Amino acid sequence: MERPADFTVRTAADRPTVSLSGDWTASQLGDAGRNLAATLDGQAGAALDLMQVRRMDTAGAYAVIRAAGHDFDIEQTRARPETRRLLALVAEAVTRKPVVRREPKGFHDLTIRIGKGVVDLGHEFLETMGFLGHLLVVLGRTLVNLFIAPQKIRWAAVVSLMERAGLDAIPIVAITSFFIGAVVGLLGANMLRQFGAEVFAVELIGIAVLREFNIIITAVLLAGRSASSFAAEIGSMKMNQEVDAMRVLGVDPFDALVLPRFAALLLTIPLLTFVATLAGLFGGMVVTWSALDLGPAFFLQRIVDNVGATQFWIGLSKAPVMAAVIAGIGCRQGLLVGGDVESLGRRVTAAVVHAIFAIIMIDAAFALLYMELDI
Incomplete structure (x- = not known):
């Protein structure tokens, strides 16, 4: 049975702890992500406890990481091994910067286009030879059938x-x-x-x-x-x-x-x-x-x-x-x-x-x- 995503805040003398529970999935997330972000914003340095989370997908993991912001630390988060791996994977994808590839210009672009043209020409030649060979085989078979079994034509x-x-x-x-x-x-x-x-x-x-x-x-x-x-x-x-x-x-x-x-x-x-x-x-x-x-x-x-x-x-x-x-x-x-x-x-x-x-x-x-x- 599915349970909606939820969380509770436990205060302590040294550091408050936010315990997550339920199913942190796309279908059960609801407003839990926004509420968690508002809670963590007012609880500076709060620790995250995900041991009570039943199920979690990438949507739930992203909601947790986005709510924690720059304070999110996978090493300081209590969670089951499978949940920890999912959080680490999503955190890496969120923080990874896109690689900007410089488009070749001028003579470099010309050489690339010439090279691709030569490669395509080679592939075209090989495919044409394969087509011709197949056609010659079929033509030879048809010439044989012309004298042996003309009804097959x-x-x-x-x-x-x-x-x-x-x-x-x-x-x-x-x-x-x-x-x-x-x-x-x-x-x-x-x-x-x-x-x-x-x-x-x-x-x-x-x-x-x-x-x-x-x-x-x-x-x-x-x-x-x-x-x-x-x-x-x-x-x-x-x-x-x-x-x-x-x-x-x-x-x-x-x-x-x-x-x-x-x-x-x-x-x-x-x-x-x-x-x-x-x-x-x-x-x-x-x-x-x-x-x-x-x-x-x-x-x-x-x-x-x-x-x-x-x-x-x-x-x-x-x-x-x-x-x-x-x-x-x-x-x-x-x-x-x-x-x-x-x-x-x-x-x-x-x-x-x-x-x-x-x-x-x-x-x-x-x-x-x-x-x-x-x-």
């Missing part, structure tokens, strides 16, 4: 994602590529007119669209459209603990979530690249027809004779790498989402930024490779 999810990530993106890819081809044709016609070589605008449009802009425009649009979608979908499942539930049920999230998205982009990005190529060439042809009075037949003939299909295959060879990077970055950022909406927003943003950065870097690497190969 989630075809419905792959087809659905192909429609959302591929077919639904055709209009925006076609429109964007059309205007890019038109802009390239307009700039080329204006620049080459100074040298009387307007006819070579056709070759400029063909090489630019077939070799670079078709896959670049497609990949950037998929980075903003599909990578963010993958990160948001998987991230929301991670927030709702659906991914953890999959693991508990024995389902690998890579099999159920990552691989279908990877396969969907891998299968649809060549189609989108082809659509972007046709739209870009059509945009350039419209400009050359209207600005240079070069007909469609002449335009297409020069594309076939002077540009050729090699440029198209060079651009298309980048498509599988771009698809793998976009799907991998989007899914990985989704799996890194924490339990709050702020983490989801950061990861979706990171998925788009990282995917676009990777696309530019990969395209530059391909350009250097083909330059060395003289292709």
